[in-house]
Amino acid sequence: xxxxxxxxxxxxxxxxxxxxxxxxxxxxxxxxxxxxxxxxxxxxxxxxxxxxxxxxxxxxxxxxxxxxxxxxxxxxxxxxxxxxxxxxxxxxxxxxxxxxxxxxxxxxxxxxxxxxxxxxxxxxxxxxxxxxxxxxxxxxxxxxxxxxxxxxxxxxxxxxxxxxxxxxxxxxxxxxxxxxxxxxxxxxxxxxxxxxxxxxxxxxxxxxxxxxxxxxxxxxxxxxxxxxxxxxxxxxxxxxxxxxxxxxxxxxxxxxxxxxxxxxxxxxxxxxxxxxxxxxxxxxxxxxxxxxxxxxxxxxxxxxxxxxxxxxxxxxxxxxxxxxxxxxxxxxxxxxxxxxxxxxxxxxxxxxxxxxxxxxxxxxxxxxxxxxxxxxxxxxxxxxx
Amino acid sequence: xxxxxxxxxxxxxxxxxxxxxxxxxxxxxxxxxxxxxxxxxxxxxxxxxxxxxxxxxxxxxxxxxxxxxxxxxxxxxxxxxxxxxxxxxxxxxxxxxxxxxxxxxxxxxxxxxxxxxxxxxxxxxxxxxxxxxxxxxxxxxxxxxxxxxxxxxxxxxxxxxxxxxxxxxxxxxxxxxxxxxxxxxxxxxxxxxxxxxxxxxxxxxxxxxxxxxxxxxxxxxxxxxxxxxxxxxxxxxxxxxxxxxxxxxxxxxxxxxxxxxxxxxxxxxxxxxxxxxxxxxxxxxxxxxxxxxxxxxxxxxxxxxxxxxxxxxxxxxxxxxxxxxxxxxxxxxxxxxxxxxxxxxxxxxxxxxxxxxxxxxxxxxxxxxxxxxxxxxxxxxxxxxxxxxxxxxxxxx
Numbered sequence: 046x047x048x049x050x051x052x053x054x055x056x057x058x059x060x061x062x063x064x065x066x067x068x069x070x071x072x073x074x075x076x077x078x079x080x081x082x083x084x085x086x087x088x089x090x091x092x093x094x095x096x097x098x099x100x101x102x103x104x105x106x107x108x109x110x111x112x113x114x115x116x117x118x119x120x121x122x123x124x125x126x127x128x129x130x131x132x133x134x135x136x137x138x139x140x141x142x143x144x145x146x147x148x149x150x151x152x153x154x155x156x157x158x159x160x161x162x163x164x165x166x167x168x169x170x171x172x173x174x175x176x177x178x179x180x181x182x183x184x185x186x187x188x189x190x191x192x193x194x195x196x197x198x199x200x201x202x203x204x205x206x207x208x209x210x211x212x213x214x215x216x217x218x219x220x221x222x223x224x225x226x227x228x229x230x231x232x233x234x235x236x237x238x239x240x241x242x243x244x245x246x247x248x249x250x251x252x253x254x255x256x257x258x259x260x261x262x263x264x265x266x267x268x269x270x271x272x273x274x275x276x277x278x279x280x281x282x283x284x285x286x287x288x289x290x291x292x293x294x295x296x297x298x299x300x301x302x303x304x305x306x307x308x309x310x311x312x313x314x315x316x317x318x319x320x321x322x323x324x325x326x327x328x329x330x331x332x333x334x335x336x337x338x339x340x341x342x343x344x345x346x347x348x349x350x351x352x353x354x355x356x357x358x359x360x361x362x363x364x365x366x367x368x369x370x371x372x373x374x375x376x377x378x379x380x381x382x383x384x385x386x387x388x389x390x391x392x393x394x395x396x397x398x399x400x401x402x403x404x405x406x407x408x409x410x411x412x413x414x415x416x417x418x419x420x421x422x423x424x425x426x427x428x429x430x
Numbered sequence: 431x432x433x434x435x436x437x438x439x440x441x442x443x444x445x446x447x448x449x450x451x452x453x454x455x456x457x458x459x460x461x462x463x464x465x466x467x468x469x470x471x472x473x474x475x476x477x478x479x480x481x482x483x484x485x486x487x488x489x490x491x492x493x494x495x496x497x498x499x500x501x502x503x504x505x506x507x508x509x510x511x512x513x514x515x516x517x518x519x520x521x522x523x524x525x526x527x528x529x530x531x532x533x534x535x536x537x538x539x540x541x542x543x544x545x546x547x548x549x550x551x552x553x554x555x556x557x558x559x560x561x562x563x564x565x566x567x568x569x570x571x572x573x574x575x576x577x578x579x580x581x582x583x584x585x586x587x588x589x590x591x592x593x594x595x596x597x598x599x600x601x602x603x604x605x606x607x608x609x610x611x612x613x614x615x616x617x618x619x620x621x622x623x624x625x626x627x628x629x630x631x632x633x634x635x636x637x638x639x640x641x642x643x644x645x646x647x648x649x650x651x652x653x654x655x656x657x658x659x660x661x662x663x664x665x666x667x668x669x670x671x672x673x674x675x676x677x678x679x680x681x682x683x684x685x686x687x688x689x690x691x692x693x694x695x696x697x698x699x700x701x702x703x704x705x706x707x708x709x710x711x712x713x714x715x716x717x718x719x720x721x722x723x724x725x726x727x728x729x730x731x732x733x734x735x736x737x738x739x740x741x742x743x744x745x746x747x748x749x750x751x752x753x754x755x756x757x758x759x760x761x762x763x764x765x766x767x768x769x770x771x772x773x774x775x776x777x778x779x780x781x782x783x784x785x786x787x788x789x790x791x792x793x794x795x796x797x798x799x800x801x802x803x804x805x806x807x808x809x810x811x812x813x814x815x816x817x818x819x820x821x822x823x824x825x826x827x
Binding site for chain 1: 455458459460473476477479481483550551553555558564565567568570571576577581584585767770772780784787793794797804809
């Protein structure tokens with residue numbers, strides 16, 4: 046044993062150092078997220094180039110060059126096209142959207158009666174928002190009012206003809222009003238009808254099952270335009286002479302039946318995903334078919350397929366735009382109708398109107414999809430496999 | 431049943447018939463059938479009465495009549511307004527199929543690229559792909575068609591100021607002009623050689639798989655297949671002395687001459703359907719790839735497979751199993767959405783049928799034809815996808 050010299054052993058702890066520049070902050074983020082491998086670096090550069098090529102003209106067109114207010118087409122056309130803008134100008138014509146805004150929202154609904162639409166809109170929002178907020182109380186009364194009382198009040202308010210309100214026929218409805226009415230009716234009819242069809246398809250009674258399968262598969266096999274077409278050309282043929290329905294109602298029936306076939310398939314997916322033990326457990330408790338279905342199976346099945354249900358709602362909302370093919374004027378149809386207004390016709394008018402309509406549709410659909418993600422997370426009880 | 435076990439045969443008759451689930455089942459079914467039959471009878475009766483009242487003839491005999499309208503796009507059949515209604519419908523069906531197949535191919539390619547891009551490690555690529563998906567799947571396809579048709583293509587310059595594009599193509603407000611291939615004498619041999627190449631490649635693949643199973647020796651199947659499928663037609667053409675010429679569109683004083691023209695109706699419909707459906711396919715692809723457990727790729731790495739081989743041999747085959755069923759329904763959706771062609775004026779089945787209906791008033795027959803064609807397209811697509819699905823399905827014990 047020799048005397049060991051331990052003078053090289055450090056007595057006190059070193060101060061912690063900040064990580065090197067490449068391992069912290071924005072540099073680290075860029076290195077990991079943008080430049081991880083040579084291929085990533087090339088992709089990043091290509092993407093940046095694409096954005097640099099694409100974004101500035103887009104922003105320029107949308108905001109900087111756009112004409113926001115104006116009395117007529119002159120603010121949206123170049124000198125050569127008979128307007129005020131310098132030659133070579135290209136920008137969005139928001140002045141057109143501005144001037145036609147009320148048309149896009151209500152269509153040709155009588156202007157002195159617009160308060161009725163607005164009242165329905167306020168009631169709709171006032172009832173819908175607490176229904177959507179998980180924390181708000183009185184869910185069940187709220188839902189009953191929303192799905193059963195509100196439609197009746199809305200019907201009398203929008204159509205009129207009673208209680209001293211002038212009658213407004215559906216042919217002068219238009220714009221976002223039509224889009225929202227069709228989607229609301231479609232959504233509130235298709236969910237119960239779809240559940241019924243799905244239960245029918247899973248039923249043990251062969252006749253019921255066959256009828257449901259035929260209906261679902263027939264409707265799912267043909268495009269919605271064909272269904273709308275049938276609703277507008279064939280329904281009058283099917284009814285006794287003299288009985289005729291409103292064109293709007295026919296479109297509503299077409300959309301609702303179409304959506305319920307899709308809803309049925311979504312719900313069936315949920316029903317199939319419920320383990321057999323749940324059915325057997327309910328049977329062993331002595332529950333009858335409706336108790337078993339209503340208390341045990343459906344709550345679980347519907348929770349599983351919330352994303353699918355909301356996707357069907359979104360699809361339905363987008364599909365309402367097809368009613369413009371059977372010459373009804375929803376938001377998209379109204380916007381297109383106004384392209385031809387000689388007061389506003391310019392090369393920039395159609396695209397501006399379409400971008401506006403697209404933006405409205407996008408807000409609604411995107412909102413629905415975000416809400417479905419939120420609900421999915423909230424209802425997630427951790428039983429998912 | 432439990433009560434029967436306790437006292438067999440004694441109180442069987444005491445249970446009310448209405449409480450017997452079997453009897454109730456029969457009753458409900460009989461009632462449902464009765465309602466449907468009565469409703470059907472009522473509808474048929476009304477229809478017949480209505481048709482007689484309006485003095486409308488029925489039956490498909492009218493299909494032999496002269497159509498009397500023009501169809502703007504008929505690439506496969508020679509159609510004129512003197513042709514029959516049946517031929518007009520056939521042109522419509524072929525146009526529907528054309529746009530559906532072209533759309534399906536493009537949507538699949540874009541969808542796979544975007545879907546894989548959404549899983550990229552690269553933040554920028556991921557965000558761009560997310561924006562694409564969230565943008566396109568939340569906008570009605572009809573609006574996208576109008577966007578291309580009246581927003582973009584209609585405001586392109588006129589024919590004399592056509593925009594020159596690469597490969598001798600031109601773009602103007604009458605559509606897209608591409609060089610057309612003129613087949614000389616003997617060019618059919620290339621087609622035969624092409625088919626022969628596909629068949630041989632298929633046989634080579636089978637042989638190679640068998641050999642690899644038996645001896646473990648791999649064979650470069652992909653390269654051989656490409657060589658066969660491309661090489662045989664080239665060889666055939668070389669033998670015949672390359673009887674192919676390109677007919678380029680040439681910009682004249684007022685119009686483009688030569689080449690072939692793809693109309694703006696087709697382009698807007700095709701682009702809209704492809705971009706719209708691609709956003710859904712991207713989500714399906716993303717879900718499919720994420721659905722393959724992480725353990726699978728880790729195990730593949732542990733076996734010494736490189737990342738490319740892991741993706742090709744382990745992840746993709748399993749992901750395809752998740753992807754196929756929803757992909758099939760997207761293909762069906764695209765085919766059905768092609769009926770929106772009427773909005774852009776592209777003469778697909780629905781547009782042609784609508785014109786016929788307006789001319790003859792045969793709403794019943796036209797709707798029956800619609801249903802038959804669209805339903806059989808659906809059934810064919812589902813049959814094919816089911817076959818593919820069964821082929822790819824996991825073979826369990």
